[in-house]
Amino acid sequence: MILLNPGPVTLSERVRAALAGPDLCHREPEFGQLQARVRQGLLDVYGLDAGAWQPVLLSGSGTAAVEAMLVSLVPPDGHLVTVENGVYGERMTSIARAAGIEVSPVTRPWQEPIDLDGVARALDRNGHAPTFVAAVHHETTTGRLNDLEALASVCSERGARLLLDGVSSFGGEWLDFDGWPVEACAATANKCLHGAPGVAFVLTRRERLESPTRARSLYLDLAGHWRSQQEDGTAFTPAIPALYGLDAALAELDASGGWQARRARYAELAGTVATELESLGVTSYLPAEDSSVVLRSYRLPEGMDYPLLHDGLKSRGFVIYAGQGAMYERLFRISTMGVISDSDMQRLRGALREVIT
Numbered sequence: 001m002i003l004l005n006p007g008p009v010t011l012s013e014r015v016r017a018a019l020a021g022p023d024l025c026h027r028e029p030e031f032g033q034l035q036a037r038v039r040q041g042l043l044d045v046y047g048l049d050a051g052a053w054q055p056v057l058l059s060g061s062g063t064a065a066v067e068a069m070l071v072s073l074v075p076p077d078g079h080l081v082t083v084e085n086g087v088y089g090e091r092m093t094s095i096a097r098a099a100g101i102e103v104s105p106v107t108r109p110w111q112e113p114i115d116l117d118g119v120a121r122a123l124d125r126n127g128h129a130p131t132f133v134a135a136v137h138h139e140t141t142t143g144r145l146n147d148l149e150a151l152a153s154v155c156s157e158r159g160a161r162l163l164l165d166g167v168s169s170f171g172g173e174w175l176d177f178d179g180w181p182v183e184a185c186a187a188t189a190n191k192c193l194h195g196a197p198g199v200a201f202v203l204t205r206r207e208r209l210e211s212p213t214r215a216r217s218l219y220l221d222l223a224g225h226w227r228s229q230q231e232d233g234t235a236f237t238p239a240i241p242a243l244y245g246l247d248a249a250l251a252e253l254d255a256s257g258g259w260q261a262r263r264a265r266y267a268e269l270a271g272t273v274a275t276e277l278e279s280l281g282v283t284s285y286l287p288a289e290d291s292s293v294v295l296r297s298y299r300l301p302e303g304m305d306y307p308l309l310h311d312g313l314k315s316r317g318f319v320i321y322a323g324q325g326a327m328y329e330r331l332f333r334i335s336t337m338g339v340i341s342d343s344d345m346q347r348l349r350g351a352l353r354e355v356i357t
């Protein structure tokens with residue numbers, strides 16, 4: 001089965017084999033070496049300097065990393081502006097509310113770009129420091145790649161710091177850690193990095209971990225995890241098989257040309273799918289230039305509901321993804337993350353033709 005949903009992804013044989021690595025106690029030095037290698041590998045994806053940036057591993061899904069970022073880095077007197085144009089931006093508002101963080105959401109409908117003027121107004125209204133802006137890089141709800149370049153300028157001009165949900169873009173799209181006012185970025189093993197679910201992580205500024213503010217959680221306290229991980233230990237029992245998988249996946253990413261090569265491959269695959277669908281009369285929901293290379297959403301063909309399309313493709317070996325919420329009735333999504341060969345693509349084109357015509 002080839003997974004065309006936005007994570008978990010189809011694994012390489014090497015990553016799959018790594019998952020069944022030796023039994024390991026997380027208090028033994030072999031674990032420390034594995035963890036240190038993975039943490040270095042995460043820094044290496046975007047060539048980050050360990051003096052400025054530090055990775056913190058968490059066992060959990062991408063949402064655990066996003067939640068850890070928000071509850072650990074927004075100080076008790078801090079204010080958070082959340083930028084919403086989809087499910088994942090809205091989720092950050094919910095996380096903030098659950099944690100008692102003072103939050104101002106800046107909301108747009110799901111199909112629209114983020115509201116930069118609204119963010120500027122929210123920051124200007126909220127004169128008191130310290131202010132953080134939480135934004136989703138790739139809003140997987142629609143496939144839109146949010147304009148972080150523009151958001152970064154709005155934030156820089158006002159001294160606000162960015163907390164990024166890079167869960168579905170880390171490793172597959174450009175993230176300017178040092179050019180944008182990034183405070184932290186949360187992501188996961190099982191999307192563009194091609195690892196298995198179970199491990200997520202936050203990359204943040206070293207000084208935030210060395211002199212942490214009071215976290216609003218015990219289990220998701222980034223500084224607590226970091227202190228243990230700096231000593232090659234771990235605060236709690238980690239998802240060891242998923243770490244084995246991520247270790248192998250990072251080695252593969254590096255050997256295959258890094259995020260740039262991965263991005264180029266994703267762009268090629270997404271283009272192939274879009275062209276095939278267009279020839280069948282199926283149109284993209286967003287213009288290609290607004291979409292990530294990771295995932296695109298399409299309008300359901302006339303007279304075909306999602307289950308019919310999904311089941312037809314699944315019986316031919318491909319799992320696609322529904323639209324979220326009310327978009328279920330109108331859209332479907334295809335992600336081209338994961339290990340997808342040219343021959344898988346040939347078969348997919350055939351399957352789309354058979355099911356849609």
Ligand SMILES: *Cc1c(COP(=O)(O)O)cnc(C)c1O
Nearest residue numbers: 061062063088138140165167168
């Ligand atoms: C997948 C995803 C998440 C996290 O989802 P989990 O199910 O918790 O792994 C968060 N943000 C974005 C943008 C995502 O695509």
